[in-house]
Amino acid sequence: MARQWTRRELIQAGGAAIALPLLVPSHALGLGAQPGANDTVRVAIIGLGGRARDIAGTCRATPGIQIVAVCDAFYPRCGAFVKEFAGKGWDAAGKWATYDDFRQMLDKEKLDGVMIETTTHARAWVTIHAMQAGKDVYIEKPMSLTIAEGRAMVRAARKLGRVTQVGTQQRSMPINNWASDLVKNGAIGKVHTVQAHNFCSPDRWAPQPAQPMPQGGRGEWWDTWTNQTEMRPYHPQLHYGWARWWDYDGGGLCFGVTGWGTHAYDQVNRGLGTDETGPIEVLLEEAVKVMGTGRMVKKTVGEESTGGEYHAMAREIVGPRAKVTMTFASGTKLNLHLDNDRGPVLGAIFIGEKGKIDLNRNRLLTNPKDIALSKDNPGPNKKPETQYHIENWIECIKTRKRCNADIEYGQRSTTLCYLVNIVREVGRVGEPLKWDPVAERFTNSDEGNKLLDRPRRKGYELPAVT
Secondary structure (H helix, E strand, O other), X not given: OOOOOOHHHHHHHOHHHHOOOOOOOHHHHOOOOOOOOOOOEEEEEEOOOHHHXXXXXXXXXXXXEEEEEEEOOOOHHHHHHHHHHOOOOOOOOOOOEEEOXXXXXXXXXXXXXXXXXXXXXXXXXXXXXHHHOOOEEEEOOOOOOOHHHHHHHHHHHHHHOOOEEEOOHHHHOHHHHHHHHXXXXXXXXXXXXXXXXXXXXXXXXXXXXXXOOOOOOOOOHHHHHHOOOOOOOOOHHHHOOHHHEOOOOXXXXXXXXXXXXXXXXHHHHHHHOOOOOOOOEEEEOOOOEEEEOOOOOOOOOOOOOOOHHHHXXXXXXXXXXXXXXXXXXXXXXXXXXXXXXXXXOOOEEEEEOOEEEEEEOOEEEEEOHHHOOOOOOOOOOOOOOOHHHHHHHHHHHHHOOOXXXXXXXXXXXXXXXXXXXXXXHHOOEOXXXXXXXXXXXXXXXXXXXXXXXXXXXOOOOOOOOO
């Protein structure tokens, strides 16, 4: 144990005592709750769906991180997950502890952090519990189901001093950060317009007869899975297709507002330097219609775009859409008008007084072309795309610095998504809704403000952070 100095000894030591590093943070020494610079970060994954599989595969290729436990409310997933990913030479023990209650896991396991890959409607609840348990968190996007619960997550992170990384991994990709900095630092002059995509909002669940539950769910697992939302009869389209429905996500599928829109709109914030603010006005340009996400016509031969690999996919996607325009305090217009078989899809087109930058995930086109030809352009990714992001989280767990996709940045990009859904729900075509990005409220729409939060089912209230 460290020796405790008495007041008398400090006085007697005089000037020499002043030079001693008496208060050294435990994490700097590799002691206590935080790992030291050379320690392996011990983590658990909560929620073992498709994205968790990608995360586990990336962790396998990432030095400095070790998965030691996994959790899913539907317990049969745990065994299958461990069988697929544990061992195989990349973790020392080759065995992971498995749980269907993440709170038990947080109590029993010696963890530095948790990776929260749950359903969106459970994400805030799990995240705040994990932060209260002293864990740093990697939070899948969108990080919350509502703007209000996202703000509660930010407050908890700041009050508890937790390191947070939201899963918008483009913020850790070298070429995306390089190009975003070009925009922010004036390479194309003052940006007057940003073009991004008109993504699909979620559908509404219609009541369905109960279906047989799958074998293996322990105890009240469906209650746990349902979390804050209305308790409904079990149905596999809820269990496995939750990202499609309003009560569980904000359009979490590909070409959905919170699915791919979170990435695209986060790229907008990164380029404009609006990471800790938001628009001041949101305008619904047209009535919401259920429609395909693209024009469904062939592009002109030779037309350039950074999103070509995604465009054919758009022809099969149908959902509620309507063009939305946002205005920032700088006067910059964010036009969410692009059909999804045009443009960058996972990024945005920045148009300035001196040129244009079309920025997608790991891809870049510029006008003038010389901008992209600069020698300091880092070029395409040299690692799996999420590895950069996980490495940044590991580094920040050790240094206690803000991550590239800190929870405040995640809150602001997620807010853009929910503003789209809210203005479509309110439905006032051609009437600007005034948004206060500091108070995070509308100043002229009580109807819109009612959609900033939702009632939570008893037992699944957000934990009070004291």
